[in-house]
Structure formats: C-alpha cells, structure tokens
Amino acid sequence: MEFKNELNKKCAKIEDILVKYIPREEGFQKNIVKAMKYSLLSGGKRLRPILTLEACKIVGGDIKDAIPFAIAIEMIHTYSLIHDDLPQLDNDDLRRGKPTNHKVFGEDMAILTGDALLNYAFEVMLSGSINKENPEKYLLAINEIAKSSGIEGMIGGQVVDIESEGKIIEKDKLHYIHINKTAALIIGCMRAGAIIGGATEHELNVISCYAKKIGLAFQVVDDILDIEGDEKALGKKVGSDIQRHKSTYPSILGMKTSKEIANELIDEAKSKISEFDDSEFLICLADYIISRKN
C-alpha cells in the first residue's frame, strides 16, 4: 500500500466534505461563520475524521453514516485549538504557519468562534442522527464524542495541563494530561465511528485500545517534536514547552525513554488492530504517527 498517497487522498476527501458542512456566510451573523471557516480550513492532518471513518469501515459499517461524526470531531478539535491559542491560555500567534484565529478576528470573536464550533459540532451530529434507523445507536455515538471532549476527557486534560505549567509534576499526572488532552478525542471519535458502523462489544474494545495507544503516542511524539522538530515542517515555534516550563515526557523521563515508550505504544497498537482483516491502513497510520515531522 502506498500509504502516504492513501493518507493524502483521505485527507483531501475530508477537506471536500468539510467545506460542505460549513454554514453559509449570510445573515447578520456572517462574520462568525467567516471566523469558523478560517480555522476549519487552515490545514491540519485531519487525523481524527480519518480515524472516525476508518473505525466505521473496519467493522463493516457504511462510512456515509459516520461522516457527520468525522466532521464534528474536527470542529471540536479546531475549537480547542482556537481557545488554546488565546493569550489567556497558550498565547500562540501562529498555528500551522498561519496567524491564529484571535490574531485575525480579535480575542472576543475567537472566544465566540470556539464556542460556535463546539456547539455546531453537536448540531452536525444531530442533523446526521435524526430520521435514521436505530436512533439509539446515534445517541450512543454522540455520547462518545461528548464524553471524550468534556471534563472527563479533553477539557479535563487541558485544565490540568494549564495548572501544571511551571511545576514539576508526577508521572501519573503527566499521563492523565496526555491521555485526556490528546488521546481522549481520538478514542472518542473512533468509538463513535465504530458504534455507527455496528461494532460488537469486542470490536469496540479492540478499537478503543488501538486509539488509546496511538493517541498517547501522538502526544509523546508532540513533546519530542517540540524539542527536536523542524519549525518549518511544524508550522509553529519549537521549544514552547520549555519556555512555558511545561512538564513533558522528555522533561520527566528523558528523551531516550520517551522514544522507547512511543515505539512500544505504536507496536502494541499495531498488534492489537491487526485482529481485523482490513487493518493495513490503520497499521501504517500508527507507523506514520511515530515518524511524522509535523
């Protein structure tokens, strides 16, 4: 499999669909749509939507039904970046090589744009759930996304991350941050996709396990790239974790151990997902997560 080609194709497909899900720039409120669009279409790997659809496909589902969930998770991811970049939080001027949302639209609009994207994510999921067969399945899928992005998921991770700045924290707290800040959304979107696809309980467990491992590895690699990465490839400054005195895997466990952990996680994820017949893409994707440069 020419994995990189396949990944680019899937990414392009997500971008095409995403455009169609952006509300029209009309009415008095059109500027908020402009601001939503700006960040939604400012690039990105589209990893979460791709994983949502793969999880649906691998259990034999029809990916059409999972598309609203794939789009919603990208909206939630995007809102979290917009709020995270605000001066009151991470204070970043650049994201993927472009000015961050508040730099273009102002801090007031950036706060509301984040709110709007989170809310709209639910609107998109609901629009894809109403008038379908088996509405209970859709409620369960929306619930996965909601749980994973809330205080027992992403927001929980962000809060503890912010509170830990400038402090040396224990490994279990760092693990909590990484699992929740990054892995939770990946677990949530894959579970949602799998549920829509009609996964059995066992299939759902296998997918959750894969998602957790690649999600955690993704954040460990993020920490590593913030030290060893190339600014141009990343589209943002490196060294920001050190500057902000953030505890990271490399700062607490050392670079060598961090790389070993990331490798182990990826190996375990690959072995787990290979239970499925059609797992080649997700296996390659796990490898890509550890070798990525951005």
Next chain:
Amino acid sequence: MEFKNELNKKCAKIEDILVKYIPREEGFQKNIVKAMKYSLLSGGKRLRPILTLEACKIVGGDIKDAIPFAIAIEMIHTYSLIHDDLPQLDNDDLRRGKPTNHKVFGEDMAILTGDALLNYAFEVMLSGSINKENPEKYLLAINEIAKSSGIEGMIGGQVVDIESEGKIIEKDKLHYIHINKTAALIIGCMRAGAIIGGATEHELNVISCYAKKIGLAFQVVDDILDIEGDEKALGKKVGSDIQRHKSTYPSILGMKTSKEIANELIDEAKSKISEFDDSEFLICLADYIISRKN
C-alpha cells in the same frame, strides 16, 4: 394562585436538582468542577429550567423526563454569562452581586469553564436520553437546544451584539440581536420540554409563539432596567449599555415606545398560552417578566 410563592418553590426545586447534576469535585481536574459549580450556584432566576418543565407539563408530559433538559439549558445559559463577562467581551466584574468567574478563577480557567459547561450540558441531555423509549424524540429535543444556542441562535445574537457596540444600528438588526441573544434559548428550552412531553405540532407552535414573545419582552425589560433599574436589586451596575454605546430598545425607539412594546408582547404571550387549560402559571410568569426588578 400565589404566583411569587409558586415561583420561589419552583426555583428552589431547580436548585436542588441542579446540585445533584454537578459532577463531583474529584480527580486531577477537580478545579474545573469547582469553577463550574461556583457560577452554576451563584443564584439566578432559573427561568429557563422552570420554563422547560412547564412546557413539558402543560402538554401533559412527565416532567421527570424533561429534567436533564432543564438542567442543560441552565448550564448553557451559565456558560454564556461566564464568557460574556470576560474582559475580551463585556468585561464585567460583578454578576448577581458576586465576583464574576474570571475574577475568582482567572481568565484562562473561565474560558475553559465556559467550554466545560457547554459540553457538559450535552452530556447531561444525552445521559437523560439513552435507554429511553422513543429515542428519536430525545434527539429532536437535544436538537432544539443545540440550534437555539448556536450561530443561528444565541451565539449569532452575541456576535452581532458585540459587532454593533459603538454603532447606531437599524431596528431590524436590534431585533435580530434580541431575538437571538435572549429569546432563542427560551424558545429552544420550551420547545425541548414540549417535545419531551409529547406535544402536537399545534401545541408546539403555540408554545414557540409564547416563548418568543416573553423572550423578546425579557430583553426589552433588560434594556429598560439598565437605565431605570436599581443596582442593589439587579446585583450589577446600571448604565452599562450607555457606557458601551450599545444600541438598545430605549436608545433607538425611546423609553415610552419600548415599554409599550414590552407590554404588547406580554399581552400577546398571555393570550396565546391561555389556549391551554393549565396555563395560569405561565400567564403569571409573563406578567412577572415585565414587572421584575432584577
């Protein structure tokens, strides 16, 4: 009917239930729960949850099923106040006589607390929707809340409100702001309650009409109170609209006309809702909205 007694009893009941829906302060993320709780339990008229349950009851539904929606709408209302009070938006230090969320927990936490409450509102609605008979009905009710709080509802109103500061705006734009910033959520929560209660299409229309009229009147009265209100009763400073050069009903149409409009809206709302046999409370509530001091 001793309306004020009845209202206080309903308000107290909502507060009791609300407390039970607040997640436990435990785990690494406990401080976000503390911040959510602070704003959720900082008083308030609890008008939206009361209206949610009334809408369910008046169409013959079991209010138990609507409780998660009543709680969710209060969480959404609270998140919008927390973000609205931020220095980047309205920059308010006091809310209901107490320091605003960011004054107590910091701006970074206040942003995340708002996010957490919006997200948690959906978690609460979903938890009350899964494993119920007629899941489609619950999807439709969540959809009402989502639509009314999004860019075609509350957030749309907030955006245009902010953009209009310092400008003289046309009456249709002011109407847009008021309908969306304030009435939308009241319409959404009453529709959700009515849907859960099993409303017919006609009943739903009557309730929507009532909700729109009292929602709009509520905001017109808000504008009036910002000029004529008593700071102690309001728990916040008066004159903030003038200070911010905000267009309001009194500033555009004059005080006399604004009061006439509010009175008309309330009369129409009362006449509409009196179609229902058991409408006494909602009729009194409409009167209360126009006579309220806070």
